[in-house]
Amino acid sequence: MIRDEVILQLDKSDDRLEAVGLCLKDSEDLLGRLQHAVVEAQAAAYVSRHRRCSACGRCLRGKGQYPIVFRTAFGHVPLASPRFYRCRCHPADSRTFSPLAKLFTEHTAPELLYLESRWASLISFGMTAALLRDVLPVAGTTNPETVRQHLHTVATRQNADLGTGELGLSEDGPAADQPSPFAREAVIVGIDDGYLWNWHDKQKKFEVIVGKSMAEDRDDRYFGLVRSQDAAPKRRFCEVLRRQGLPTDQPVTVLTDGGDSVRALVGDMPAGSEHQLDWFHVAMRMTVLG
Numbered sequence: 294m295i296r297d298e299v300i301l302q303l304d305k306s307d308d309r310l311e312a313v314g315l316c317l318k319d320s321e322d323l324l325g326r327l328q329h330a331v332v333e334a335q336a337a338a339y340v341s342r343h344r345r346c347s348a349c350g351r352c353l354r355g356k357g358q359y360p361i362v363f364r365t366a367f368g369h370v371p372l373a374s375p376r377f378y379r380c381r382c383h384p385a386d387s388r389t390f391s392p393l394a395k396l397f398t399e400h401t402a403p404e405l406l407y408l409e410s411r412w413a414s415l416i417s418f419g420m421t422a423a424l425l426r427d428v429l430p431v432a433g434t435t436n437p438e439t440v441r442q443h444l445h446t447v448a449t450r451q452n453a454d455l456g457t458g459e460l461g462l463s464e465d466g467p468a469a470d471q472p473s474p475f476a477r478e479a480v481i482v483g484i485d486d487g488y489l490w491n492w493h494d495k496q497k498k499f500e501v502i503v504g505k506s507m508a509e510d511r512d513d514r515y516f517g518l519v520r521s522q523d524a525a526p527k528r529r530f531c532e533v534l535r536r537q538g539l540p541t542d543q544p545v546t547v548l549t550d551g552g553d554s555v556r557a558l559v560g561d562m563p564a565g566s567e568h569q570l571d572w573f574h575v576a577m578r579m580t581v582l583g
């Protein structure tokens with residue numbers, strides 16, 4: 294429980310419309326200071342719980358401290374992380390340890406990673422950094438490069454969660470608790486592709502394929518992949534179906550612009566899937582014929 298009191302004082306005039314209520318700057322100051330107090334109190338409580346030997350209860354001798362920084366959506370919080378000698382009453386594989394290293398397994402709060410990843414998947418890294426700096430007290434630490442690095446961290450973790458297998462099915466076939474497949478016509482997957490400049494080598498482009506899976510009474514799900522780089526496109530697509538509550542072997546109707554690479558992806562869809570040209574591109578071809 295946090296018992297420390299944080300004294301907050303606001304000195305605001307009341308003679309103009311712009312002065313009424315809290316402004317973003319006020320909220321950044323308040324939240325930033327509150328966050329410092331909360332994180333510091335939590336870290337101190339954690340350290341005090343771990344400064345006695347868990348076996349004999351003896352108070353552990355200190356061996357200095359080192360600085361760490363915890364980045365949160367409400368500012369970065371510098372902390373001193375103490376190091377203690379381990380008690381000699383039981384064998385251990387190291388002489389010293391830092392309790393906070395166990396609490397701060399990462400130095401960026403999951404919520405900030407989520408915000409950065411969510412916005413960076415919708416708009417550019419630069420715009421994401423600017424947006425977060427506009428509304429949160431993160432000016433000192435948020436820039437396009439940190440956003441890009443964090444997005445990659447999250448993407449790498451998601452890829453690891455996806456597994457390395459090519460198929461969404463286990464070796465023994467579909468799991469026993471899998472729902473039964475719908476009719477192929479009931480699940481529509483629209484796919485399109487586009488070319489992006491390579492971030493590191495601006496002379497080169499690569500193809501990105503994006504898609505949307507739509508099924509009745511279910512939320513739409515989106516996916517994207519770089520087919521030339523993706524080791525498991527089929528696995529990725531099966532995960533989309535699974536998240537929609539569909540069986541991973543659900544056959545689907547795929548709508549594309551008829552391009553070679555998007556049509557080739559149909560081969561990565563569950564067996565029984567069918568490819569159709571979308572109406573826009575049918576109409577375009579008819580217009581050309583006309």
Ligand SMILES: [Zn+2]
Pocket residue numbers: 346347348349350351380381382383
């Ligand atoms: Zn002990």
